[in-house]
Amino acid sequence: MCGIAGLFHCGTIKPVDPLRVERMTGVLAHRGPDGAGVWTGPGVGLGHRRLSVIDVEGSPQPMASFSGRSIVIFNGEIYNYRELRRELTEYGATFQTEGDTEVILEAWERWGPDCVRRLNGMFAFAIYDQGRRELFLARDRLGVKPLFYCELSDGSVAFASELKGLLAHPLMRREVDPKAIEDYLAWGYVPDHRSILRGVKKLPAGHTLTLRHDGGVPEPQQYWDVSFAERSAAKPRDLEAELLHHLQEAVTSRMVADVPLGAFLSGGVDSSTVVAFMAEASRRPVSTFSIGFDVAEADETSHAEKVAALFGTDHSAHTVSADQFDAIDTVAGMFDEPFADASALPTWRVCQLARENVTIALSGDGADEAMAGYRRQVFHHREEQARRLIPNAVREKVLGPLGRVYPKADWAPRPLRAKTTLQSLAGSGAHGYARALAVVPSEWRGALYSNAFAAQLGEYRAEDPFVELMAKAPARSGLDRAQYADLKFWLPGDILTKVDRTSMAVSLEAREPLLDHRLVEFAACLPEGLRVKGMQGKWLLKTAMGRYLPNDILYRPKQGFVTPVSEWLRGPLAGKARGIAKSAMLARTGWFDNARLAELAEAHIAGRSDHGRLLWQLVMLDRSLARLGIT
Structure with a gap:
């Protein structure tokens, strides 16, 4: 795992100052503490920070191909690099190293842009082809590894693994995109179709971008997508066997390393599945790690310990308490953009x-x-069934008005939150699922904004791109569309961003075997009844893992990696909740109605309402703006 950054001149060829590239990679040193390098040519500069995990002594970057034609900088891992190496050798390729980086170079010179279709892995890389005089940027299928880019005033394109790499360039502008604030308030993160700063873009997952010296910046090209439009006709028992095969392949392929390797273990189905296959493939006890909370209702350490004992792992655990939130500024600095998933800590x-x-x-x-x-997917599946039974007129004219007047009951279990269900059923499936996923619904966000900021946004709502994504999904059903949206929107924007930044902050490589694209493609073709049965999700996975894991692990209520932020903001962090409305940073922006923010904070602290997630969003927004130097 590494950090990459670079500069490329479009429309003209100007010299690239290697010191600028070096500064851009210097701020990414946490991603690669084991080595650094810069390469420059006419109109191009490539920089790299290395975390050595394969071919530790070799494979320095930037790396030139054996022919000398191409130079690459690479962040990630290619899990099928040995198979590709053998194939390329048969075609006559010559290798000077033992790692996966050189395989990418030779794959490029053999197959050109189609090389990405042959790579099984997590990656973001840049290849400069001196023969073609073009720069090729690529990001892996699911978006495990990030890549930011922007056009600068001198005609160059800057790119980097993290936004801070771009910010190290003196020509980088720091102007906030108002739509990003609306997106952030809705979702708790800035999704991949936008950046907190105007002009900055994120290369979408499963896309490539080709830049030439004699042209401008084109739109990225998609090379992979997942389709839910097909259904497997195989028997459930055969699908179960196929699933276990995919799981075994995905886990064992990600155990290849020349450095110590372990696993995160929460005690849930997913991490326990990974540990089960690791234990099966390893001659030594697997090293496992878990985090607990000082709030009993959110703590899962006993489940993790049970799984660790079951597979004889070398297990380590640590408890997080409220007083550790003195690291708020540190966490904000990891993400650059505002990021409010409280499980990041x-x-x-x-x-x-x-x-x-x-x-x-x-x-x-x-x-x-x-x-x-996810529970929201299961509920959406049931709501879609109800939508088919209830006429549109009834849903719009009866359920909609009823949902607006029905009392809000955040304290109640989800099935008893009639207001949420009524509001969801009143609209389309896509609008209903957007409401289920949003941290702050549209009507609440509107009440927070100042008149001037609302005028800036105009008719734009954060749900619009999400609803469009679901509408265009290659899918048959509402459940298909919900899963597609989660894979394309929620996963790269929230989950993978969280894991990438927090792991890279400590120079740890995190690998996601359950995101092997072959496993994802297989799962997308499963009949709905093998995904959801009754109120149980992941049905086939749980059935298949019955031979490895006990029922109290497989079928216990899902907790997730939930941080008790609401309790903390009523207790040890109540001062931070009250401080939101008085924040000089937020006040200077003019985006919010500060009196309204003060009311929400006091209502939360008094226990009259639960605004914990919203208040946490505002705390993290305030800290992020300060870190970005927004004034």
């Missing part, structure tokens, strides 16, 4: 714990999105 802590012992950790991320493991 414990994720960082478990990464710190793991890094004390290993350089690589496997995670269980991805199964919920691919195999319908």
